Amino acid sequence: MKVVATCSLFPEEIVLNGKKIESIPSNEVDWKKWVYSSLNIEYPKFHKMDSLAKLAFLGISVLEKEIDFSTYKDEEVGLIFANKYSSYYSDNKHFINYTQKNMVSPSDFVYTLPNILTGEIAIFKKWYGDNVFFILKKFDIEFFIEQAEFMFSKSIKACLCGWIESNENSEQAYLFLIENKEGIVLKDEILEELIIDKIN
């Protein structure tokens, strides 16, 4: 397997293939909105997404600076995403609105599952490949490799993987695209330095 591209997004910076491409102003109230604007994307649905989906959306948009996803057929891209805290932030927001404010927002409720983000990506990119979202105790590259191997055994040619976390204390997104190419060991790639050390 080969890592074709990686990116990470933090409230402070955006890194693409190991190089910082943006420093986000520290006084920015809504850093994800700032990144959205900086990418010159027109996708109004972005503003309706929860934080997890926004992070995934932005991550893909950053990767598109390096990757031409149109080289894959719509059913050839698989999505493998995971995190530790599931959709806790959106769950809690919905719970507080419902129990304490007597307010129910359908658009909040719809995001009370983490795998909604893979659906948002599939809709945005019009991809029809397999997609999965896992809740893991910690980032585990071997787990991602296992899942990618399974997808590669089907019709999938590239797996877009991601670790996306959003809670009151931390917001982070790490995305990496892997292709089924032989001869390159995944763990020797930039991925390890970029992702494993920071997450765990």
Next chain:
Amino acid sequence: MSELKEKLKAQIIEQLNLENLTPADIKNDMPLFGEELGLDSIDALEFIVLLEQNYGLKITNPSEGKDIFFSVDSLAAFIEKNIV
């Protein structure tokens, strides 16, 4: 009535997170669920919440929703007709 319509436009933008729009972008007779605004079924539910929370109005017959939520004009007419 025109004051109500302007208020509605602002409420729609806020409730539906239409951050890319201003009230001036929403014409009174523009179909809210046409291509221009790109609203979806979740937005339709948000309209129901908006009416209930801001005007105390409930849609008792779901089939009425299509007509009530057609435009700002129809929304305002429904509110004017039913608000106590």
